[in-house]
Structure formats: structure tokens, C-alpha cells
Amino acid sequence: MxxxxxxxxxxxxxxxxxxxxxxxxxxxxxxxxxxxxxxxxxxxxxxxxxxxxxxxxxxxxxxxxxxxxxxxxxxxxxxxxxxxxxxxxxxxxxxxxxxxxxxxxxxxxxxxxxxxxxxxxxxxxxxxxxxxxxxxxxxxxxDGKDAGIAKVVGHRWSARSSQIREFLARNQVPYRWYSSDEPEGARLLAAAGEDGLRLPLVVTADGGTLVEPDERELADRVGLSTTPEADFYDLVVVGGGPAGLGAAVYGASEGLRTVLVEREATGGQAGQSSRIENYLGFPDGVSGAQLTDRARRQATKFGAELLTARQVTGLEVRGAARTVRFSDGTEVSAHCVILATGVSYRRLDVAGVDDLTGRGVYYGSALTETPSCQGQDVYIVGGANSAGQAAMFLSRSARSVTLLVRGPSAPATRSHSLLQRIEEPPVVWVRTDTVVDAVHGTDHLEKLTLRNTATGETETVETQWMFVFIGAAPLTDWLDGTVQRDARGFVCTGPDLSPDGRPPAGWTLDRLPYHLETSVPGVFAAGDVRAESAKRVASAVGEGAMAVMLVHRYLEQS
Known part of the structure; x- marks a missing residue:
């Protein structure tokens, strides 16, 4: 005993x-x-x-x-x-x-x-x-916060309630969810002096209340770091996906005073993945949340600062300093900057989708919503690895999962092993040559209009759940006029900047840019945001580490 x-x-x-x-x-x-x-x-x-x-x-x-x-x-x-x-x-x-x-x-x-x-x-x-x-x-x-956990009260089909829950979950802040029409949700609203007209309500672990908070306010109140401790660093990493976290780990572990700035939550698209199966050292796969949690802990262990809910809106060169501006007008400077902002899922351009986003229509895995899919008919738009992984994850509890693929077959980028497993669960169906023409619903998704691209025939199906994985695009407009990008917005680096052996326009040094260096000396790019990158988790982590090596080289020669 x-x-x-x-x-x-x-x-x-x-x-x-x-x-x-x-x-x-x-x-x-x-x-x-x-x-x-x-x-x-x-x-x-x-x-x-x-x-x-x-x-x-x-x-x-x-x-x-x-x-x-x-x-x-x-x-x-x-x-x-x-x-x-x-x-x-x-x-x-x-x-x-x-x-x-x-x-x-x-x-x-x-x-x-x-x-x-x-x-x-x-x-x-x-x-x-x-x-x-x-x-x-x-x-x-x-898990050991003595003050308890946060509580979120909202409407089941509220887009903002869904966003708040996803923000807390992805930032590993424990919380409990209560629908406003449930007894406990009503009791919390009454205790906070709210009538339920303004939602969501967040009750923080210390008993404070927030009504319709934005991400910055919420991050401050639940204990996430949002303000840099200093005005000047050796290295600022913009973006907290695998490349950014890799850069933060290697930068901090090698003695650079490092701060990582993230707009939403660390992990990026990889952090939203239900299963990453081709990452070295995890033969049975690892969830994006697990991998992100370990990387966050590793970065902070070495002394890196991690800032959350900070929107970067500009980059300036001020002599030897590289200055990053935030949306609230504040800024932070460093000797070097690594751009690791990754990519975001493209929006589905069909009638009605914007009104129902967060109310049955979701971009990415939206893992906080998947428990509600139990016994439901779920549709996934997209055919690449991320869509396939989501289908496998949802197939555990959904009544049916239908993958809608625009082309006549699965994309060549999807892994062969994943393609084989998708064919195994009896609840997973793949419909090729199929696109979504329209979405329908009042306060939440109710129906989809599907069109066969080969025959032109349309069909209406009933569902409350659609997850969209239709490729990704970089969010780099804030770099306009500062850093050279390609026609799609991806950041150009190294040899791509000087294919003829000549330095790029505005280059001020007597050498060509390093492999991951942008058109601005001392500013590097790593991961999915970089033009012609491999778009894989392992390569993003590797580029983050390589960028730090080049930061050292830049600092030694400055």
C-alpha cells in the first residue's frame, strides 16, 4: 500500500x-x-x-x-x-x-x-x-496555479466567444466554458452584474471580470507577458511558430538577449495541428499543442522573453538599430530582427461565409470546437496534409467527415502514409472535383451548396460544421517599402535577392546578403514566410536555428 x-x-x-x-x-x-x-x-x-x-x-x-x-x-x-x-x-x-x-x-x-x-x-x-x-x-x-482557472461565459454560436476560447487554449491558459443559457453560466452573469447582452464574459482566476475583452486586455489579465522588459535587445523575433520558437531557443541559449513577439499564440499553424506525424523523433506523432508547449518552456528556460497579443505594424532601420513598431504606437529595437511570421489560411471566397465565420465555419483545426462535433456530419474544405490530419482527428467522434477536394485527386503534397490512412476509417469520405458555392444559416451554419467542377451539378447538404484548409498566404503588408518581397508577398532572402551576383537595390554593405538575410542588412527571414521555403515544421525549426547562426556572423562583422 x-x-x-x-x-x-x-x-x-x-x-x-x-x-x-x-x-x-x-x-x-x-x-x-x-x-x-x-x-x-x-x-x-x-x-x-x-x-x-x-x-x-x-x-x-x-x-x-x-x-x-x-x-x-x-x-x-x-x-x-x-x-x-x-x-x-x-x-x-x-x-x-x-x-x-x-x-x-x-x-x-x-x-x-x-x-x-x-x-x-x-x-x-x-x-x-x-x-x-x-x-x-x-x-x-x-497546471499548478493555486488561484484556480478562468471561466468563459458566451453564446454557443458566438464568433467572438469562439475566438476567446481558441486564444486561451492555444496560449495554454486553463479555463472552463459555460453557455449563457446554462444554469451555471446564468449564475456567473448575475454575479458579474451582467444581463447577457454583452458576451463573452471572462471571469479571471483571481475573480476579476472582463466583458468583450480584446486579446491584449485578456492576455494581460490571465498572466501572459505583453510588455517587453527592455527597450533594446540583441535579437527580436517576430512570429512564434516553429521557426520563431526555434530562433528564440537558439538565440537565448547562445547568449543573445532575445525577445519573441507573437500576434495571437505561439505555435502558428503547426500549433493548431491535431497531429504532426513526420517530425523527427516522434514516430507515433505529436500534437501541435504538445510540441509548442515544450518549445515555449525551452525558450523561457534559456531566458527568452515571449510577448503575446502584440501586433507588429512596421519595421524601421535607424542606424545600427532595427526597430519594430507595434499597433499601439510603442516599439522595441535590436541589433538584429528575424522575421518568422509564417502564413495564415486563405479565406473562402463564397457567399455567406463571412457572416458565419466562428459560427460553424472555422479556419484551421479550431480544436476547441471539435468536442461539439461528436455525432455530427462534418465537412472539411481542402486536400493537403493539414486537411487530412483534421479529418483523421475528427473521425474519432464525428458521425461522418467529408473532405471536399477541388481537383480530381488529392494534392501531390499530401503524404502517402496519410493518404492511405484516410481511406481506412469508414466515416471519412473524399469528394473530388467539389467546391463550396455558398453557405447558408441564420445565427449559425445550417447548409452548404456544393458544386461538382467537372459536371457543374450542385447539391445542398445539411451540416453545422465546416473547417477550411485551402492554402495559406503571408501577412507581410506591414513590410511594404522596407523589405523586398515576391509577387505573392513572401520575403526574399539570400541568393534570390542577387541572382546575377549583384547586391539588391539599397544594399549598404560590401558583401552579398547571407542565405537567410533579407534586403535589409541584419534582418533575416525563416520558415514559411520566406520565399521558396520548404513549408515543413522541421525545416522551419532548422531555418530558425540557422538564422541565429547568421545573426552571430552579422554581429561579429558589424
Missing amino acids: AEAVDAARTVILTVDDDPAVSRAVARDLRRRYGDRYRVVRAESGESALEALRELKLRGSHVAVLLADYRMPRMNGVEFLEQALDLFPGARRVLLTAYSDTGAAIDAINVVDLDHYLLKPWSPPEEKLYPVVDDLLDAWRVT
């Missing part, structure tokens, strides 16, 4: 079937954390789960779970899988022998393992405590 638990303190739980090892792990943990955390010890997966159930009933928090891999009846991975149902936010560590490292690596994908420790872990000051310190820090940021 596990030791008795104390509901008044946050728990670190360790389980090992070897009594000597179990006592040794608990001893080392108590020595370091006993004054701040309750260390609970168990000698089997079953008794550890019993302890966790008791902790759950008492309302206790569990911050870290350390489980031995080789246990009879229930091994460490099996225990962690069941423990996730009780405390999904607890950080997970597998204790394993060197011969079992393969199983530990597999567990990274099975239970989203945070770390694995090899036996012996001595000295704990070098091998155990640094790992647990990092995990406790991460838990406190994401």
Missing part, C-alpha cells in the same frame, strides 16, 4: 516494486523537496493508483509521477497511462535500466513522457534534482 497522503500539500508520487529502491527514491526526494511537497511512496502500480484516486477525491494536486518501468502485473508505462486519466497535468518520469531505454523512448509517444532516468540516479544533485526542478517549474506554470 502507498503511504498516507496529505490533501493540503502538492504531491510528488514515486512507485517502484523494489522496497529498497522505493525508499531510496523517496528519501532523495524528501531531502530536496520535503519542506514544500508531500512525497508519496508506493510499491506497486495498483497501490499507486489507489493513492491517486484518494488524492483526487480530496482535491489534492499531483505535480510529478516517477514510475519504475519493470514492475510485475503493471509496468511503469501502463501505470502512467492510467494515472493520466486522474491527473493529466502531472509531469511523468520513467525510471529505467540502461537495457530498457528503448521502452522508455517508446513511452515518450505513448504517454507523452516528460523524461526518463537511468538507474542508478546518483548523485541526485546531478542526475535527479535538475530534472525534477524543471518539471516542477513547468507544472507550476501550466
Whole structure:
């Protein structure tokens, strides 16, 4: 049996079937954390789960779970899988022998393992405590906020309510959703002195209220950083997708004072993906949210500042400084700037779509809406990888998922493995040569008019859910007149700026631009926003890292 638990303190739980090892792990943990955390010890997966159930009933928090891999009846991975149902936010560590490292690596994908420790872990000051310190820090940021969580009250088919929920979810701010016509939603509105005419209402974790907040106001109140700590940095990274996060990690880890500025939420389009299956090191795939969370934590661990809900509207060259202007008139400057603003989904240009966006029509995965799709007929517009991944994700609960592909077949860019799996679920259907001609509905989506591009025939189908993935475009108008772009708005860099071996117009240095450098010295571009980039998560991360290397080279020669 596990030791008795104390509901008044946050728990670190360790389980090992070897009594000597179990006592040794608990001893080392108590020595370091006993004054701040309750260390609970168990000698089997079953008794550890019993302890966790008791902790759950008492309302206790569990911050870290350390489980031995080789246990009879229930091994460490099996225990962690069941423990996730009780405390999904607890950080997970597998204790394993060197011969079992393969199983530990597999567990990274099975239970989203945070770390694995090899036996012996001595000295704990070098091998155990640094790992647990990092995990406790991460838990406190994401799941251990003592003040509770935010509450959002809104109308089911309100576009603004959907935007607020998506903003909080993508920024990993825990919240609970209440419809305004539900009893609890009505009670919260009454407590806030609101009649429900102005929605959404956000009740912050400290009990404050916000009515129809914008992203900047909301970010400030829920604890996200929106204001830079300094006026001047070594490096400003604009955009928080994979390329921007990669640049922030490498910039900060290599000693550059780095600030990352993001308009909405870190992760970009990749952060909205239900599953990324071709990223190196994750053979079973990883969700965009998981990958983004790890990258955020890694960047802040090295000292990078991450600013959220800041709209960048301009870039200026002021001598040796590169200045980024914000929409509120403030600005921040640095020696170098990396543009990593990525791309945004193109809008569907059909009758009625604008009025119903956020009310049944969504761009991208909109993962906060997918639970409501259970048992529903869902339509996805697009045929590339992102659309296919969304179809696979939604097929778990929807009654049917129909992919609408404009061409006669799936795009050549879709991965072969994904194409094969889409054909497997009986609820997924692919309609080629099909486009959406119109959307219909009053306060929410009710019907779609579909047209066969080969025959011209039209058909009306009933649905409340349509997700759009029809390609992407860069949002780079704010760079007009400063940085050279191609006809589609993508930023030109390196050899593309000087195909004839001559420097671009306005170039002031006696060398040609570096590979990822733009037409402005000291300003670089990485990821999807860059012209002729590979448009893949791995390549975006790689370009972010490469851009930092070129930043160093630029600074050394300046």
C-alpha cells in the first residue's frame, strides 16, 4: 500500500516494486523537496493508483509521477497511462535500466513522457534534482496555479466567444466554458452584474471580470507577458511558430538577449495541428499543442522573453538599430530582427461565409470546437496534409467527415502514409472535383451548396460544421517599402535577392546578403514566410536555428 497522503500539500508520487529502491527514491526526494511537497511512496502500480484516486477525491494536486518501468502485473508505462486519466497535468518520469531505454523512448509517444532516468540516479544533485526542478517549474506554470482557472461565459454560436476560447487554449491558459443559457453560466452573469447582452464574459482566476475583452486586455489579465522588459535587445523575433520558437531557443541559449513577439499564440499553424506525424523523433506523432508547449518552456528556460497579443505594424532601420513598431504606437529595437511570421489560411471566397465565420465555419483545426462535433456530419474544405490530419482527428467522434477536394485527386503534397490512412476509417469520405458555392444559416451554419467542377451539378447538404484548409498566404503588408518581397508577398532572402551576383537595390554593405538575410542588412527571414521555403515544421525549426547562426556572423562583422 502507498503511504498516507496529505490533501493540503502538492504531491510528488514515486512507485517502484523494489522496497529498497522505493525508499531510496523517496528519501532523495524528501531531502530536496520535503519542506514544500508531500512525497508519496508506493510499491506497486495498483497501490499507486489507489493513492491517486484518494488524492483526487480530496482535491489534492499531483505535480510529478516517477514510475519504475519493470514492475510485475503493471509496468511503469501502463501505470502512467492510467494515472493520466486522474491527473493529466502531472509531469511523468520513467525510471529505467540502461537495457530498457528503448521502452522508455517508446513511452515518450505513448504517454507523452516528460523524461526518463537511468538507474542508478546518483548523485541526485546531478542526475535527479535538475530534472525534477524543471518539471516542477513547468507544472507550476501550466497546471499548478493555486488561484484556480478562468471561466468563459458566451453564446454557443458566438464568433467572438469562439475566438476567446481558441486564444486561451492555444496560449495554454486553463479555463472552463459555460453557455449563457446554462444554469451555471446564468449564475456567473448575475454575479458579474451582467444581463447577457454583452458576451463573452471572462471571469479571471483571481475573480476579476472582463466583458468583450480584446486579446491584449485578456492576455494581460490571465498572466501572459505583453510588455517587453527592455527597450533594446540583441535579437527580436517576430512570429512564434516553429521557426520563431526555434530562433528564440537558439538565440537565448547562445547568449543573445532575445525577445519573441507573437500576434495571437505561439505555435502558428503547426500549433493548431491535431497531429504532426513526420517530425523527427516522434514516430507515433505529436500534437501541435504538445510540441509548442515544450518549445515555449525551452525558450523561457534559456531566458527568452515571449510577448503575446502584440501586433507588429512596421519595421524601421535607424542606424545600427532595427526597430519594430507595434499597433499601439510603442516599439522595441535590436541589433538584429528575424522575421518568422509564417502564413495564415486563405479565406473562402463564397457567399455567406463571412457572416458565419466562428459560427460553424472555422479556419484551421479550431480544436476547441471539435468536442461539439461528436455525432455530427462534418465537412472539411481542402486536400493537403493539414486537411487530412483534421479529418483523421475528427473521425474519432464525428458521425461522418467529408473532405471536399477541388481537383480530381488529392494534392501531390499530401503524404502517402496519410493518404492511405484516410481511406481506412469508414466515416471519412473524399469528394473530388467539389467546391463550396455558398453557405447558408441564420445565427449559425445550417447548409452548404456544393458544386461538382467537372459536371457543374450542385447539391445542398445539411451540416453545422465546416473547417477550411485551402492554402495559406503571408501577412507581410506591414513590410511594404522596407523589405523586398515576391509577387505573392513572401520575403526574399539570400541568393534570390542577387541572382546575377549583384547586391539588391539599397544594399549598404560590401558583401552579398547571407542565405537567410533579407534586403535589409541584419534582418533575416525563416520558415514559411520566406520565399521558396520548404513549408515543413522541421525545416522551419532548422531555418530558425540557422538564422541565429547568421545573426552571430552579422554581429561579429558589424
